[in-house]
Amino acid sequence: MSEMQNINRNEILENAKTESELSDLKQHADKMIRGFESFNNFSSNRAVWELVQNACDLTTECEVVLDYKDGFSFTHNGKPFTTKSFISLIKQVSGKYGEETNIPEVGKYGTGFLTTHTFGRKFRINSTLEANNTFFEIKDFLIDRSPKEWKTLSENIRTQKENVYELIQKGAILANPEIKTTFTFLPETDQERNYIAESSKDLEDYIPIVLTINDRLKKVKIVLNDSETSFERIKKIKVENDKGIELYKTTISKNGTNKIIYSIIETDDQIEVILPINENLELFQFSERIARLFLYYPLIGSEDFGLNFVINCNKFLPTEPRDGIHLKSNKDQVKEQEEANRKIIEKASQLIFEFLKSNLLNVSNPLLYAQINFQRNTNNSLLNEYFESLQKVWIEEYKFLPIVETSDGFKPVNQVYFFDEELLNNTEFFYDIYTLVSTFYNNIPIKEKIVLWSKFASEWTNEKTKGKADFIGHKDLVEKISKEHLSKFDKYCLINYYKYLIIEEKINYFSEHTLLPNLDGKLCFLSLLLTPKNLNGTLIEIGKSLIPDSIERIIHKDFCFEFHFDKFNRKDFSNSVKTKLDEMQASTGIYFPETINEQIYNVQSFDKTQKLNANFFESLLKYCKLNNNVNSQSKPSSLVKIISKYYSFGENLIQLSNIENQEENLDIRSSRKILVQIFFNLIQYHNENWVKENINLLLEIANCNEDSLKEVYLASKIYPNQINQLKSISELKRDLEIIPEIKGLYNKVAKNEIRKELVYIEFNEFVAEDRFVTSKYLTTEIEDIFFGTDINNINEHPFKVEILNIIKSLREKKYAELFPRLDDKKANVMLEVVTNENTKDDIFSIVTLGESDLKKLGKLVQEKNFSAILNAATxxxxxxxxxxxxxxxxxxxxxxxxxxxxxxxxxxxxxxxxxxxxxxxxxxxxxxxxxxxxxxxxxxxxxxxxxxxxxxxxxxxxxxxxxxxxxxxxxxxxxxxxxxxxxxxxxxxxxxxxxxxxxxxxxxxxxxxxxxxxxxxxxxxxxxxxxxxxxxxxxxxxxxxxxxxxxxxxxxxxxxxxxxxxx
Known part of the structure; x- marks a missing residue:
């Protein structure tokens, strides 16, 4: 009976102990399960650094190996486990080594270590357990936290504790143990394997930073994809300077190749800022996946802190998941932590500002300093407010720094323009846009850096920080362009930019601003432009002088795009020319060569006459030379050639083929008529010498008359009279082979220059048939005048000489017929002459000559050049x-x-x-x-x-x-x-x-x-x-x-x- 009672008591006691222990372990199991439920990618990335942190707590010369081969294992050279730390690891509670250690602890096997379970809830430990200077071998010790229910997990914890006790009782004892601990995680799910893979991604970026800021960590080896990468901190030295800056230069070896990391330190507050400067004094950009805040190790989750600097402070007070720091909230519990962290950020900012102002390290590309974009648009208004004020502080400091590289050197930010995002939406057009903008602005970042500068500058600014930077947008650019000429630009850049505007559906700019070039490059409104139809280059060039207002409206052929323009065809061209000529009353003007030979003109007559511009007249002439048949022999074509030759222009006609639609062909007739009138207006001012030398030219001109020009010919003074004056055809009469001597005699006797009324005989055909003069008509007039005075008193007659000369010629029949009245009276007249006292002796000398000499003299007298013969003999x-x-x-x-x-x-x-x-x-x-x-x-x-x-x-x-x-x-x-x-x-x-x-x-x-x-x-x-x-x-x-x-x-x-x- 008593024995039975003893057995029951033992079972009850054991059960009671087990239930009590399981109850104690429940809180640990529940905590683990809750932690497991909150795992994410940040957890896996944090996990590596929790392992490194725990390792560095165990030695001041820490070396670790991260082995991703067949899962993941972590090895370090820290001191062995103690029974307390080993049991704490199993229970997942804080496991400090006790006050006997001289190494300040940063971490412990607490909640942070729990994140390592993202690699697998089962892991094996190979290490050493030290107790009372005795070293027990820990070999493949399994930690299994895979159960998802607390009771089973608690049982596992209890069992693993028992296994520690058994290790102490039965485990192998090592005399000269290797001080090394390895955690080998055993992933069982794809998610765990993904977490392992995710944790490896940023190690090569993080490790040099951690080696720089953590004095305990000396070496790190990564085994990944059948390769090993080794990192080692070689040295960290202070860079002496007179600027009062605590600048350090840390040398990190990666597989034997040294990498330099610069940092600035504030010792009192344990702040160290990693600078984005490499060994060549070139700035680089920290990866977006790199945390910007460190507490010995990266605070995974602070990647978007908004700076291109890494701030480490050993006094940071992090959030519980170590994904950042407390900064601003309405939680009383963390207010003191928030205030402390804000002071650290403020001191770190000032530390950076002082360094930048000192220009201690003269970097070649300071652009990457300018990444300032604190998160100000989250759901946390208090945090937004804090970051807004922090952003303002940074920008106020930065805007005076000469860190923007322009074509004119480095300039302060507040003196520089940046690109609005709308100019950067399409990289295809970036070069063209930059080229155009740089035409107007020299204070913009250089082409290679403006995209990033504009991005950074846009991040500086929001509604509350407006005015911190100046941006150039489409509106600014098109306003600048609209004030210039096409020649100012690279044409293809402008075309590409306009294509971009069209793609961006900003068509309104073309209507609101003068952007589209005409043929000469003048920029115009879209609505004012025309597109040419069947106008070749020759017509366009002619139109530039004749109808510049119309030609100015023609769109440049390379800038039509798909806009709709009204057409401007050949018919429109002709109508415009005619209208222009009528408006300026061109038919009343003249054009004379710029170098006037004044000897051939009556120049004084030009004063009151409209003078046409040289380019205008030459273009009008070219216009009238346009012809479907360059070999045309028509009268108008011949006349145009004559005009061209007169002005020393090329005489050849200009080919312009007709188009099928006859209604749209050129009609130059009315303009040609005006051209001829202008030419005739000048011809009439020529003096007599020119007319005399150019009778053949005037005859050619007269022969070019035809119906389309008859009005001009009728009204113009282009016909020469016989004293080389130009008259209209209605003022002249035909010369029906009048004997020249008769004309001269008539002029002298009648005191009227008959040749004024007579056209040259070659021009008779152009004078009306009923307008003519004959020799008989003139001699009748002459005889009337002769006989108006007593013809019998010849010695006193005013025309005695003329009458006697006529009498000499009366032996010829034609003269006898022309002067019948004189012929009838010649005997009486000659008798009167012989009896004249003044000449009778001379006459006697002549008549007393021998017969032979008298005949000779008689023949000589009959010669027309008798006077010349007499002079030659003298x-x-x-x-x-x-x-x-x-x-x-x-x-x-x-x-x-x-x-x-x-x-x-x-x-x-x-x-x-x-x-x-x-x-x-x-x-x-x-x-x-x-x-x-x-x-x-x-x-x-x-x-x-x-x-x-x-x-x-x-x-x-x-x-x-x-x-x-x-x-x-x-x-x-x-x-x-x-x-x-x-x-x-x-x-x-x-x-x-x-x-x-x-x-x-x-x-x-x-x-x-x-x-x-x-x-x-x-x-x-x-x-x-x-x-x-x-x-x-x-x-x-x-x-x-x-x-x-x-x-x-x-x-x-x-x-x-x-x-x-x-x-």
Missing amino acids: ILLQQQRETEADFHHKYEIGTYIEKLIREKLSKELQNRVSFGDNETETTNIQGGQDIVIFLDKNPVYFIEVKSRWNSQNSVSMSKLQLQRAVEENRRYALCTVDITRYPGKNDRYKLSTDEILPLTKFVTNIGDTIKPLIEDNLEAEKHQEKSIHLIEYRGIIPQDIIQRGNDFKSFIEILFTIITEKT
Whole structure:
């Protein structure tokens, strides 16, 4: 009975103990299950760092291995488990190592470690358990937290505790244990395997940061995809500077390659900011998946904190899931934590601002500093409010920093324009838009950085921070474009930008702004433009001068897009030209060449006449030369060619083929009529000399008349009368072969220039047939005037000469018929002339000539050029008398020289010097000289004698005389007898020696003056077969040179000296 009672008590006791323990473990199991239910990707990413944190709590020289081969295992070199820490791990509670440790703990096997179960709720531990300096081997110790119900999970916890006790009782003891702990997780679901994969993604970005800010962690190895990546912290040194900045440079090795990380530290508040600067002093952008806040390790979930800096502070007070820090809420429980965290953020911000202002590290691309975008649009209004104020603080500091790289260097943010998002929506058009914007703005970020700058700047700004940055949008750009000309832009950039506007359905800009270019590049409103139809380049160019207002409305061919424009065809072109010509009253104007030859115009007549612009007239002419047949011989085409030639323009017609729709073809007739009128308006101002020289041209013009031009021809003064004045055709009469002498006689007698009324005979056909004048008509008028005065009293008649001349011609039948009344009275008139006292002696001299001479004289008188024959005979007689006088002068001068020289010479010399008839020549001998003096029969002096008969001319020397003057310079003289200076009344052709001598001058050494003029030719004549030379020329000797010559007496002395020197 007592034994039975003992057995029951033991069972009850054991059951009671078990129930009590399970009840105690329930809270641990429930906590685990609740934690498992809240797992997400952040949990898996956090899990790795919880393992690293726990490892670093166990050593100051921590080295870890993250092995993703066949699942996931984590190995570290921290100190072994204690019984307390091992049991705490099993129960998932805090397991501090006790106060005996010198290593400050950061983590523990508490709620944070629970996140490692995202890799698998089962894991094995291989490590060492240390108790009382005894080391027990922990081998493949299984932790199984897979149950989803608390009771089963609690039973597992109890069992795992028992296994620890059993390990202590029965486990192997290690004498020299390897200090290493490995957690090997055993994933059983796809989700767990996904969590493992997710945790590996950002390790290579995180590990260098963690190595930098955590002094305990020394090495990290990652085994992934059959490769190993090793990280090691090599050194961390302070960068000395005079800016008061605690700047550090940490060297991290990755598989033997060093990477530099710069950071700034605030020691008192344990703040360290990782800067986005690499070893080349280039900024980089932290990945969007990298947490921006660290508490030794990344606070996974703070990736969108809004900065391109990583802030680590060991005093951060994180949220329970360690996904951020407490900053602003209405929870009293965390207010103190929030305030503490805000102060840390404020100090970290100031730390960054001071660094940036110091420019301690001169980076090449400071753009990436500018990523400032705190979350201000969440559902948490209090947090939004806080971040709004923080954003404002950062922007106020940043806007003065010269960190925006522009084409003009780095500029402060507040001096720079950025692109509105609407300019960046389509990357296809980015280059074109940037090119256009940079045309107007030089204070924009460079092309490579403007997209990111604009993104950052737009993140700076919202409704509450408006005005912090200036943005350029479509409206700004089109307003700038609309004020310019197409030539300012790259055409293709502008086209692409307009395509973008159309894609973005911003068509209204084209109607509201002058954006579309016309043919000349002027930007216009969409609604004002036209599209050309069947207008070629030639027509367009012509239209630019003739109808610029219309041509200005034609859209540039590259900017039509798919807009609808009204058409502008050839018919519209013609109508516009005609309207323009009418508006400006072009038919009343003239066009004359810019370089006027005033000698061919009556220029004074231009003053009151409208003058057409050169470009306008040339374009009008080209317009009228347009023709479907460039070989057209029509009268209008011929006239247009004449006009072109007159103005020295090309005469060829310009090809313009007709189009099928005849109604839309050009009709240039009305414009051509105006062109002809303009031309005729100028023609009429030509003076008589031009008309005389251009009768054939005027005839060509007259022959081009046709129906379409008859009004212009009828009204224009383009027809020449016979005194070369231009008249309208209605002012002129035909000349029916009027005898020229009759016209002249009529003009003199009637005192009326009949040729004013007469057109040139070649133009008769253009004058009405009933308008004509004949010789008979004029002679009748002449006779009426002659007989209006007593014809019988011929010697007193005012037209005596004219009447007598007519009477001479009356022997010809035609003159007898033209002057019948004079023919009837000629005998009476001639009888009156013969008995005239003034002429009867002259007449008697003539009639007393021999019969033969009288007949000769009669025939000569009948010659039409009798007066010219008489004048020629008079001139010939004069020349003969002058020639005879010249020989007389030469003879007298030669004789006188001989007389004077002989008087001075001794008898012996007189015999040697020759002045006889054989030696002294007065004809053209010895190379053209007139007088030659010989000594011992050798010439010693040459004298050329010239007579001057006319005061208007000086004396001249022939080519041979000039050459001899040069060759015989020292023994040659030019002697001139200036008869024009003879004051006497005797016959100047028969002057005596005494009268000749005072008129005589001798120019000696004249060869000196002549030589420079002919010496080159003299040399050339020596080589006539090779050299160009002159064969005929004369020299004019100015009177000034002659008058400076010697008189007769002086010359005799000079000549005497020369002769005596030769002896």
